[in-house]
Amino acid sequence: DTGVSQNPRHKITKRGQNVTFRCDPISEHNRLYWYRQTLGQGPEFLTYFQNEAQLEKSRLLSDRFSAERPKGSFSTLEIQRTEQGDSAMYLCASSPTGENNEQFFGPGTRLTVL
């Protein structure tokens, strides 16, 4: 399977705990994106990487959130001191360098904060 993969698929945690999600993009894709999707909403942009450089961050990405893509391949999204409002589906997408901006999405990680 050469699509975008995300792990874990589901995560249940208690408020105040830290969680980390992983995204493996399509191997030849330079661009990687993280989105958050809450119930009844479309995906909301969180951050964007071009290779290992984090080039854009949304205001939604508070200080408790950090994302990395250390070698320009896989990426991690960490949430520190989770809150109930962080419960959502976290989606990762990747795209090749180019003009048409078509993004390929992974299956997502569903986070539930109790």
Place this chain on the structure above:
Amino acid sequence: AQSVTQLDSQVPVFEEAPVELRCNYSSSVSVYLFWYVQYPNQGLQLLLKYLSGSTLVKGINGFEAEFNKSQTSFHLRKPSVHISDTAEYFCAVSGYGGYQKVTFGTGTKLQVIP
């Protein structure tokens, strides 16, 4: 900045009937337009995209969409729906050129009734 409005949050339709899902966008610059489908507990899959050229775009699973610049619309249509089309559909927009953030609508749930 761009925005997307999906006017219908839910659309029920009988099997084998035609369907239209509406999408309007707002942008001060030229745009690319996309329709994605999301099945329960899955990521998003691209149905079709408009980049340039013919305003009628054909996608997968028998869907098509028409770009109307004067009405700033990109409605999705299918002449005859199947039960398997039951899913949530998202319209999305981005600017031209290099990396441009993709903005999604709030989605339309298509419920196909047997």
